[in-house]
Amino acid sequence: MSHPALAVTVDLVVLTVRADTLSVLLVERGEEPFLGRWALPGGFVRPDEDLPAAAERELAEETGLPRGLVHLEQLASYGAPGRDPRQRVVTVCYLALAPDLPVPRAGTDAADARWFPVAEAQGLAFDHDHLLADGVERARSKLEYSPLATAFCPPEFTVAELRKVYEAVWGTGLDPRNFHRKVTGAAGFLDPTGATTTRDGGRPAALFRRGPATTLHPPLLR
Amino acid sequence: MSHPALAVTVDLVVLTVRADTLSVLLVERGEEPFLGRWALPGGFVRPDEDLPAAAERELAEETGLPRGLVHLEQLASYGAPGRDPRQRVVTVCYLALAPDLPVPRAGTDAADARWFPVAEAQGLAFDHDHLLADGVERARSKLEYSPLATAFCPPEFTVAELRKVYEAVWGTGLDPRNFHRKVTGAAGFLDPTGATTTRDGGRPAALFRRGPATTLHPPLLR
DNA sequence: ACAAAAGTGTTAGGAATACACCCATGG
DNA sequence: CCATGGGTGTATTCCTAACACTTTTGT
Known part of the structure; x- marks a missing residue:
């Protein structure tokens, strides 16, 4: 043809x-x-x-x-x-x-x-x-329903760094405390490495790697 | 080139x-x-x-x-x-x-x-x-976050017909009463026509057309 | 009257928010 | 000791699922 x-x-x-x-x-x-x-x-x-x-x-x-x-x-x-x-x-x-x-x-x-x-x-x-x-x-x-925000982060990152990604992409401010609870509570989103860092001053922050999840339950809403 | x-x-x-x-x-x-x-x-x-x-x-x-x-x-x-x-x-x-x-x-x-x-x-x-x-x-x-289910319906349809679309596509059963409240409550999803029909027997059902919304707030979850 | 389907009210449990509070470090 | 950011607890508010109940038709 x-x-x-x-x-x-x-x-x-x-x-x-x-x-x-x-x-x-x-x-x-x-x-x-x-x-x-x-x-x-x-x-x-x-x-x-x-x-x-x-x-x-x-x-x-x-x-x-x-x-x-x-x-x-x-x-x-x-x-x-x-x-x-x-x-x-x-x-x-x-x-x-x-x-x-x-x-x-x-x-x-x-x-x-x-x-x-x-x-x-x-x-x-x-x-x-x-x-x-x-x-x-x-x-x-x-970003809402997938763990894709971790693609913007280096292999190991803190919750605050991940939050800054969401804030930059969405153009909104997020409560650091509730954000922390949400992302560490979503199954498979973050894998703790056990290590900590103090690169931003203040109390040392735990370091995470991206977890195995492909979708977020529950989703993070804008 | x-x-x-x-x-x-x-x-x-x-x-x-x-x-x-x-x-x-x-x-x-x-x-x-x-x-x-x-x-x-x-x-x-x-x-x-x-x-x-x-x-x-x-x-x-x-x-x-x-x-x-x-x-x-x-x-x-x-x-x-x-x-x-x-x-x-x-x-x-x-x-x-x-x-x-x-x-x-x-x-x-x-x-x-x-x-x-x-x-x-x-x-x-x-x-x-x-x-x-x-x-x-x-x-x-x-179907979760858009009013797309209406594309499976004729121009005028009942809430029960819309619900059967969701049940067929998702392969799940849905509570008819809560479903009714959700879809009629989602802004812009359904436009009432004022007419009713009895094509399925029982009490006449109100007829709707698809509304102007492009996304559903809040979404209907599986 | 009864069956069948439409639609509303009510309640209990769970999630999201707001924010008080405590923790661990550097200077 | 204080400033800074990390992280937890908790009360209030909102949303949802479950389901009892009422409405409106056909037979």
Whole structure:
């Protein structure tokens, strides 16, 4: 059977929390179209490559972020004719959540790569404003009923650090005492390591790793 | 820039509730590969067609279901090499929810089209078992926090009919009295029409239309 | 009158909030 | 000893599940 052939790309909404602010990784385009404009990292899917593999490859190539520390999930696909001025392109967008890692290097096709507070990330190339908004909304809602907030934290973290993630992503303040009770009470959310830290001053805080749970019972509500 | 060209399709997980059973619309393939096997309806995206438009077109062509009554949302994309034995195909899968409409006609590429209880829909062509499972899981979870269950109902419906939708999709029993209070209490979920019906015997039940809400506060939990 | 389904009232138990209070460290 | 943040106890308030009860029809 005959069929039309289309170009397929993966794009990445890579989020982190830096300085108590939800931030997104953008690359400065080194090619036309949109040369010099900021955009989400991404690129073409190769002929024999599965979609998650393409997303992981682009994450490594364009951002230099280490694979193991980054949570990656599919967000949605976008294929409006005209979204790329060169040709018809369907993009499969992935959402990546990372801890606050050192500024990554620019990739092959990018002139520069930097973290931006999501509130300042506007006027992006293509329809990337739209993809970013969808990714932020997904992240916000998934914090409620999944243990995904731990993806923004280093492998070992304190309850207060986890709370700052929620406050940054949701843009709200949370009661530290009730938050502590909730997250330590949700089965499978946090695994105590037994160690403590005093990096924020005051009484030492217990350190946790992410637990085995995939959903939160009960959920944490905004 | 050079790039690989891939075939892109849309596939549809079309669900309804028939005889208190969650059911899926399948088509019998009239072509190779998988000739004679049951599959999800779907087809190639045209060169100048947006993805939602392709989904709506395939829904009309392959199932004959009327557009206005069917809720349509994107589910996910699947592109593993080898998922179509002919060539590399990336599919964008849509979830469609419909009221219990008369058995639709077979489409152009299909030998037959029928509703199957989802529990009996196994051994489908391609990776469609997987897409179906993902669609069912999405429908189950969206009933909790969105007013989507109304998409399974005709334009005017009773609280008991809505409850049967929840019971069929979740596979659980619900207390009719508490359910009534919850759904009529959730702001924007149901709009009373003022009319009543006695189609199930007993005291006449009030008729409702779906309200303007997009999320349920508070959610209905499984 | 009775059966059947719709819809309301009531109550007991459990979760969320607000906040008082205590704990463990550094300076 | 005091400041700082970590963590626990507790009372009040709200929500929910369970279920007794009333309403309105058809036969």
